[in-house]
Amino acid sequence: MTRPDPTTLLLARAFPEAPELAATQRLDRFLQHYWRQRWLLLPGALADDPDLPDLLDGDELAGLACEEDADARIVFTKGQHFHQETGPFDPQRFAALGDADWTLLVNGVDLALPGFEPLLRLLRFVPDWRLDDVMVSFAAPGGSVGPHFDHYDVFLIQAQGRRRWELGDRCDGPRYDRTSDEGLDLVSNFDPAHVVHCEPGDVLYVPPGLVHHGIAETPCLTLSLGLRAPSTSDLLAAWTHACMEPSGELPLELDPPLPADPGTLAPETIELARRALRDALLRNLDDADPTRFTHWLGCALTQPGRDAGPELPEPMAAEALAARLAAGALLERSPGARLLRHDDGQIRSLFVGGQAFPTDGASDRALGQLVDGSVIGSGELDTAADYALAAELYNAGWLYLVDPGEEGA
Numbered sequence: 001m002t003r004p005d006p007t008t009l010l011l012a013r014a015f016p017e018a019p020e021l022a023a024t025q026r027l028d029r030f031l032q033h034y035w036r037q038r039w040l041l042l043p044g045a046l047a048d049d050p051d052l053p054d055l056l057d058g059d060e061l062a063g064l065a066c067e068e069d070a071d072a073r074i075v076f077t078k079g080q081h082f083h084q085e086t087g088p089f090d091p092q093r094f095a096a097l098g099d100a101d102w103t104l105l106v107n108g109v110d111l112a113l114p115g116f117e118p119l120l121r122l123l124r125f126v127p128d129w130r131l132d133d134v135m136v137s138f139a140a141p142g143g144s145v146g147p148h149f150d151h152y153d154v155f156l157i158q159a160q161g162r163r164r165w166e167l168g169d170r171c172d173g174p175r176y177d178r179t180s181d182e183g184l185d186l187v188s189n190f191d192p193a194h195v196v197h198c199e200p201g202d203v204l205y206v207p208p209g210l211v212h213h214g215i216a217e218t219p220c221l222t223l224s225l226g227l228r229a230p231s232t233s234d235l236l237a238a239w240t241h242a243c244m245e246p247s248g249e250l251p252l253e254l255d256p257p258l259p260a261d262p263g264t265l266a267p268e269t270i271e272l273a274r275r276a277l278r279d280a281l282l283r284n285l286d287d288a289d290p291t292r293f294t295h296w297l298g299c300a301l302t303q304p305g306r307d308a309g310p311e312l313p314e315p316m317a318a319e320a321l322a323a324r325l326a327a328g329a330l331l332e333r334s335p336g337a338r339l340l341r342h343d344d345g346q347i348r349s350l351f352v353g354g355q356a357f358p359t360d361g362a363s364d365r366a367l368g369q370l371v372d373g374s375v376i377g378s379g380e381l382d383t384a385a386d387y388a389l390a391a392e393l394y395n396a397g398w399l400y401l402v403d404p405g406e407e408g409a
Contacts, residue, residue, distance in 0.1 A: 010122040010155070010203065014045035027125060036153065039167050039194075039212070040205045047201025052159055055115050058138040058221060062094050064106050064113070071107040075145045075184065082146040082184050103143035103216070109223075110134035111335045123155065123225060128338045128371075129301040132228040139163070139216035147190035147213035153227040154206050158198035161220025165204055166192035168211035187211050198222075230301070236281075238300050243284045252276050294342060298351030302338045309353065310334045310397030318384070318391040321401075325378040328404035331390060332375050337398045339371045350389070352398045361385030375402075 006012060006023035015026040017040075034040045046052050065072035065087050072087030078101065087106075094104075110116035116134050123131065132152065137145075139161075147166070156165075168190055190211055197217070198204055206212050214222070230238075254273055256266035304310075316324075325331070333339070340351045341359070348359045350367065359367060366386040369376050370393070381387055393399045 004124045006125075008121070009125055010042065010045060011125075013122075014042040014203070016041065016043060031125070034205065034207075036207045038207065039210060041196050041198070042203040042205070043199075044201050045203040046157060049201070051115060051118060052157070052201065055159065055223075056109070056113060056136065056221075057160070058104075058219070060113075061104060061106055061109070061136055061138050061221070062089075062091070064109065065089050065104060066091050067112075073105050075103045075105065075143070077101040077103075077142055077144050077146075082144070082186065084184060097140070100140050101142040103137050103139040103145055105135060105137040105145070107135045108133045108336075109136045114335075116335070117333075119157070119223070119225065123227065126227055127301075127340065129340060130227040130229060131338060132226040133336065135224040135226065137222050137224070139214075139220055139222070141216055141218055143216040144214060146184055146186040147211055148184070148186050149209050149211045150206070150226070151208055151231070152229065153208055155225040155227075156198070156204040156206065156214070157223040157225065158200055158202045158204075159221040159223055160200055161216065161218040163198045163220050163222060164215045164217055165196050165198060166190070166213040166215070167194040167196065167206075168192055170207075170209045170211075235300070239284070239296070240281070242296050243280075291344075291347060294344070295349065295356050298340055298342060298349060299354045299356055302340055302351045303354040304336050304338075310337070312397045313394065313400070315395045316391060318387040321391045321394060322378070322381075322387045324401060324403075325376075325381070328377075330375045330377050330402045331394065331399045332402055333370075334398050334400055339398075341367055341371050350393075352393065353396070355396060357389060357392055359385075359389060362389045366390070 006027045009023070009027060011026040011030050012023040015021060015030070018026070018029065021029065030040070064070055066089050068088060070088040072089065073084050074087075074089070074093075074097070075082055075084045110120070110133055119134070120131055130153075147168070149170075168187075190213060192213065196204065252272070254269045254276075256268035260266060337352055342349050342351070348362075348367075350357045350359050350362075350370065361383060362385045363382040366376075366381050366383075366389070369380045370390075376390065376399075381390060390399065394401070
């Protein structure tokens, strides 16, 4: 099993608790004491990153928020109250926003703009299916989305300006009341236990369920790298849907003892229905063929976030793709693609974007390059099966070609 080099990960950049620790020790300490448990500020973790300031600015973010398929919103702050407008927006809307107390948020920015893959690779101590998307927010002074908590792990990267973060406790008990404020799911009686300030290059880790409230102290740009994980109800719903194939079975016997009161939902009917569903769920799980279950899980975990599928290119045969690569072109992973491979000793599969691709005959080196996210040239493909698999992934939109001299997306 291949694990990433700890020196390439975010924790190697900064670890204020014990800066003398080596990268491996820092990662171990983080996973034992912070991961999914406590927040952690990594001051200056990306302060020397030359690419961070150039990823985008507020004007570019506003431009993305005006595109037809934009997943964007503007949240306005007025005292302790918040309200939001959802996009896409007309460009003229931004001229009327004023100089304070608003925040623009756009989801899936990494799917629309190049340059985010190096940031995502800093988090590869988790499986690739955990990487969701990059949300970017630009806030005027006083701008905020209110005190809230997320259902996923998040690394908040301060790219520009200064933001104050008020942090509380995990919101899994009766301490905090929830309120829905014009579509915003907020904590209504939040009393912060900690306050930290983030300057450009600082990174704040916030585990799922921990209440946090960010307030812009200057115009600021913040990147939110979310690491998703399905809940039990998510997996249950997906598995149930996968099992709902026509079976030709006879109707359930839900009748109470007859004759019965025709206008009453009888206790016997309720119990029979409950028992039938429980038995069906257990039967479908216990009797599921291991290969079928693995296939389903690999597809479920790699489903693209926010229903963002790739654009499909003109189909290309493996021979034509081989010629392009021999001429110097490179294959790169499409934004948002999450690849997983599985080998149970009998069947090898590659999962990407909710699809499964057989890898019989493909070389280990080619599979390693695909899953690692590196660019792929003709030197990394050894067999005809390698080229056939690469062509399948290209035609499905999960890989794209960059010709010599072109800048990768």
